[in-house]
Amino acid sequence: MEFLSLRALALGALLPAALLCVLAGATARFWPDGALVGTFGRMLDSLAPQLFVLSLLLCAALALLGLPRLALGLALLSALGQGALLMDQRGRARPLAEAETQAPFTAIWFNLYEQNATPPERLAEAILQSGVDLVALGEADPIRPVLPLLETVYPYRIGCEGRRCGVLLLSRHPFAPGTQELANISRRERLVRARVEPEGRAPLEVLVEHMAKPWFYGFVEDDRWYLLDRLALIRQTSGPEAPVLVMGDFNAAPWSRPIAMLLREAGLAPPRRPVPTWPAAAGPLGVPIDQVLVGGHARLTALAPWGGDLGSNHRGIRALVIWPEVG
Incomplete structure (x- = not known):
């Protein structure tokens, strides 16, 4: 009983945390400026890659605690969010140029x-x-x-x-x-x-x-x-x-x-x-x-x-x- 109680407490903490990491990582950069939501958005949107990595670690913990399917689903959402962020960054970015004969x-x-x-x-x-x-x-x-x-x-x-x-x-x-x-x-x-x-x-x-x-x-x-x-x-x-x-x-x-x-x-x-x-x-x-x-x-x-x-x-x-x- 004590183990089940500890497992329930762990799941009750890890599952919301994983969900919040995925949602914040994927959506914070779309939160409008101003008021409370915008303030948290500006604090979180630069941390999107770290939030996605943290969500994957939490998903691994959820799988070990007996929720492998849910953990896999959240991990896929996290991977999709990270992929979308990378594609957006790559689309706006400029690759490094090749060095020319002139001294840089x-x-x-x-x-x-x-x-x-x-x-x-x-x-x-x-x-x-x-x-x-x-x-x-x-x-x-x-x-x-x-x-x-x-x-x-x-x-x-x-x-x-x-x-x-x-x-x-x-x-x-x-x-x-x-x-x-x-x-x-x-x-x-x-x-x-x-x-x-x-x-x-x-x-x-x-x-x-x-x-x-x-x-x-x-x-x-x-x-x-x-x-x-x-x-x-x-x-x-x-x-x-x-x-x-x-x-x-x-x-x-x-x-x-x-x-x-x-x-x-x-x-x-x-x-x-x-x-x-x-x-x-x-x-x-x-x-x-x-x-x-x-x-x-x-x-x-x-x-x-x-x-x-x-x-x-x-x-x-x-x-x-x-x-x-x-x-």
């Missing part, structure tokens, strides 16, 4: 985490050893003490001008006059815009943004509007096919409702295999809430995690970008 332009995006306890000298050493052309950092306060050291290699900078460092952009290459912008949106220093001019190459339009969490209604809308507005300005002034590189912490995965809608409006395509970045401790099992995206004639040739051992709660992303020599 290299860039890093990394949310440093403002409470990062790693010595600034170690952070600077990692950045300098990366050898990249462009460094974009979020929550950049921990790097402030070593900015003079970084500027020996990256002499062109936007950000960290006042008492607080938000988004910071460092470049080996000069910025075109009149294209530099540091915008305060939902918080101070949330967006950086610049046109980078590598020697002997067409210019590259760069946008870096740290967005508010997607359920922070009243703030995140401004972040998204600013990005769309600046992209529209770039296309108006530089042409619709101008190479564009967009990086940042979007606080949501590319398949989530708000980011999928944003990318569609922005004319940007995510990579087919985004880099999981948060939490850093989860490694490849994390959620890709940090993005490196391209538009116009720009193409990504490689993406890889970077800086997972540098004390942040995010992993960074190292990207290789190419674009035609003539803009």
Whole structure:
């Protein structure tokens, strides 16, 4: 009797949990914004792959407890939901381009985490050893003490001008006059815009943004509007096919409702295999809430995690970008 009672209790907990994981994973990205439902939807839709995996583990437990047919049915629904998500992501994504003879332009995006306890000298050493052309950092306060050291290699900078460092952009290459912008949106220093001019190459339009969490209604809308507005300005002034590189912490995965809608409006395509970045401790099992995206004639040739051992709660992303020599 005691075993039967424990089995009933376990089934009473596992069955609803499995059902909720399948339903949330399959439908959260369709829940409209606003009010209670939208808030939970925005918290869950980026976690859809993890919810599907959890549902399969729960289904295995249900099968072991004597409900194999029900477990199989739920597992099939979970697999269908995961397949639909992957197909949708694949349909909107852009495959990595093959490397060309020209040397790729290299860039890093990394949310440093403002409470990062790693010595600034170690952070600077990692950045300098990366050898990249462009460094974009979020929550950049921990790097402030070593900015003079970084500027020996990256002499062109936007950000960290006042008492607080938000988004910071460092470049080996000069910025075109009149294209530099540091915008305060939902918080101070949330967006950086610049046109980078590598020697002997067409210019590259760069946008870096740290967005508010997607359920922070009243703030995140401004972040998204600013990005769309600046992209529209770039296309108006530089042409619709101008190479564009967009990086940042979007606080949501590319398949989530708000980011999928944003990318569609922005004319940007995510990579087919985004880099999981948060939490850093989860490694490849994390959620890709940090993005490196391209538009116009720009193409990504490689993406890889970077800086997972540098004390942040995010992993960074190292990207290789190419674009035609003539803009």
